[in-house]
Amino acid sequence: MDEKKKHISYIGLGSNLDDRFSYLQKAVEFIEQSSLCRIVKISSVYETKPYGIKDQGNFLNGVLAIETEFELHPLLDFLKGIEQQLGRRKREKWDCREIDLDILFYDNLVFSDERVTVPHPYIAERDFVLVPLCEIAPGFFHPKLQKSICDIVLQENEQYVINIFSSPNSLKETYGVAK
Ligand code: A4P
Ligand code: MG
Numbered sequence: 001m002d003e004k005k006k007h008i009s010y011i012g013l014g015s016n017l018d019d020r021f022s023y024l025q026k027a028v029e030f031i032e033q034s035s036l037c038r039i040v041k042i043s044s045v046y047e048t049k050p051y052g053i054k055d056q057g058n059f060l061n062g063v064l065a066i067e068t069e070f071e072l073h074p075l076l077d078f079l080k081g082i083e084q085q086l087g088r089r090k091r092e093k094w095d096c097r098e099i100d101l102d103i104l105f106y107d108n109l110v111f112s113d114e115r116v117t118v119p120h121p122y123i124a125e126r127d128f129v130l131v132p133l134c135e136i137a138p139g140f141f142h143p144k145l146q147k148s149i150c151d152i153v154l155q156e157n158e159q160y161v162i163n164i165f166s167s168p169n170s171l172k173e174t175y176g177v178a179k
Pocket of ligand 2 (some may be wrong): 100101102
């Protein structure tokens with residue numbers, strides 16, 4: 001990773017089907033195996049109540065910080081490819097899913113086209129994203145809202161996070177991906 005420009009991106013992970021923790025673990029493993037990504041930080045995994053469509057099982061959610069040489073659209077393609085390899089099936093928006101990988105932030109970029117929007121548009125109303133983000137990047141400045149993650153967490157009201165499902169870095173410990 002010497003010549004190309006490196007970017008910092010925060011990736012949200014979610015699963016509420018089958019062996020949820022195993023989907024998160026495998027997604028982390030795929031990301032780590034890419035020569036264009038280096039995992040910098042991993043949050044705890046949280047058990048969370050479903051947002052959107054309420055009549056579905058609880059989610060496991062977590063967040064990664066990665067350093068990557070992928071430009072934005074190739075990063076999206078890479079993550080969508082992992083979802084496919086892990087067997088994600090197509091369902092309704094906000095419905096249950098084997099694995100969901102969302103780009104929360106990409107450097108300080110504010111950008112939207114028909115394929116991708118960064119920052120991810122719903123961050124401020126989702127404690128299941130904000131709480132793990134706060135764990136690994138409390139001072140990160142949301143480039144559109146112009147507030148730190150910590151400040152956004154303090155404003156946020158509806159609660160989806162139930163508890164910590166596994167301790168900080170449990171995903172990392174499993175695969176020994178710390179660098
Ligand atoms: N897309 C645009 N911007 C982005 C981005 N920043 N990151 C596009 C990733 N994808 C982005 O996504 C649909 C399209 O969004 C992609 O093709 C991409 O081009 P998808 O993952 O295929 O579909 P989706 O997940 O059903 O839609 P979406 O909008 O990503 O759903 P969300 O917002 O991820 O919500 N409750 C709890 N507790 N925890 C959860 O994780 N997740 C959802 C899904 C609902 N309820 C939840 C959770
Ligand atoms: Mg998604």
